[in-house]
Amino acid sequence: MxxxxxxxxxxxxxxxxxxxxxxxxxxxIRQFPFAPLIILPMAQHIGAPSQIVVREGQEVTRGQLLAKAGGYVSVPLHAPISGTIRKIANVPTISGKMSMGIYLEAFPASSQEVLEGTxxxxxxxxxxxxxxxxxxxxxxxxxxxxxxxxxxxxxxxxxxxxxxxxxxxxxxxxxxxxxxxxxxxxxxxxxxxxxxxxxxxxxxxxxxxxxxxxxxxxxxxxxxxxxxxxxxxxxxxxxxxxxxxxxxxxxxxxxxxxxxxxxxxxxxxxxxxxxxxxxxxxxxxxxxxxxx
Structure with missing residues (x-):
């Protein structure tokens, strides 16, 4: 057509x-440099917030599951960088409200390859x-x-x-x-x-x-x-x-x-x-x- x-x-x-x-x-389109620290709110979408499945101090790979969907009208959250979970705490969102969030510190020497799934x-x-x-x-x-x-x-x-x-x-x-x-x-x-x-x-x-x-x-x-x-x-x-x-x-x-x-x-x-x-x-x- x-x-x-x-x-x-x-x-x-x-x-x-x-x-x-x-x-x-x-x-x-260009790749923006990876920030040394990324803060990830669990309420980034319409619907129920994502539910965290990692713990403080845990090392994660880019693309790894960090939080599962909080219900049908919800989605999981994956790591945007390879690094270490430094803190899990309430963080402000763009709406002005607070949400549970993950502080993810990047591995400085990582190639940042993305984890493959099924x-x-x-x-x-x-x-x-x-x-x-x-x-x-x-x-x-x-x-x-x-x-x-x-x-x-x-x-x-x-x-x-x-x-x-x-x-x-x-x-x-x-x-x-x-x-x-x-x-x-x-x-x-x-x-x-x-x-x-x-x-x-x-x-x-x-x-x-x-x-x-x-x-x-x-x-x-x-x-x-x-x-x-x-x-x-x-x-x-x-x-x-x-x-x-x-x-x-x-x-x-x-x-x-x-x-x-x-x-x-x-x-x-x-x-x-x-x-x-x-x-x-x-x-x-x-x-x-x-x-x-």
């Missing part, structure tokens, strides 16, 4: 704030096994909400997912992380889409991208695997185009009922960076320990 541009296709109203994306949209084979795994693999990897929505992805992907009984919508809009000023992910991690994105199609039962996927990222749209169009039920849709630049309900209206002309979810109109929406992480982590059984 090919790229198609319908620039007049969009939702009503919206605003056009200054974009300020040119400062970073041309810069390649791979999830997209060819043989069931939808439930893929959802479990996504939860085990600690994957949450990377578009900002940090809602556990396995919960979002679970199609309620009596509902049907027809279309998987991959959200590559990134309409907020200054932000260019999704833009760079689409340019540099296309293979991971399409691997992630393969997992997501099977997990949701969707028959096709559409990648939505704003017109100010035409290079990413062109690149992904060229990278679509032969025969894959995937297309790319470019939509006008406007805020809040990246809101999933607005995106569905722009791309499909469907309106999600007030108070309803996208599945009410046969759609599941997943952020493009989240999709790339699924494609990067599940084939190796790894837990998420970094993001762009």
């Amino acid at each position: 090919g790229l198609f541009n319908i620039r007049k296709s969009t939702f009503k109203h919206g605003v056009h704030p200054p974009e300020h994306k040119e400062e970073t949209n041309g810069l390649p 791979p999830v084979d997209v060819e043989t795994a069931t939808a439930e096994e893929i959802l479990q693999g996504i939860q085990d990897a600690g994957i949450v929505g990377l578009g900002g909400a940090a809602f556990p992805t396995h919960v979002k992907l679970k199609v309620p009984e009596g509902k049907h997912c027809e279309i998987l919508m991959i959200n590559g809009i990134e309409c907020e000023p200054f932000l260019t992380t999704d833009h760079r992910v689409m340019l540099e991690q296309a293979e991971d994105i399409f691997t992630g889409i393969e997992y997501l199609l099977k997990a949701t039962g969707a028959i096709r996927a559409i990648i939505g991208i704003e017109a100010n990222k035409q290079d990413a749209a062109d690149h992904l169009e060229k990278m679509i695997p032969e025969g894959a039920p995937v297309s790319v849709k470019v939509v006008p630049v406007k805020y809040p185009q990246g809101s999933e309900k607005m995106l569905i209206t722009s791309v499909l002309g469907r309106e999600v009922p007030s108070g309803g979810l996208p599945i009410e109109v046969g759609v599941v929406v997943v952020n493009v960076a989240t999709t790339a992480e699924i494609g990067r982590l599940l084939p190796h059984g790894r837990g998420i320990q970094e993001r762009v």
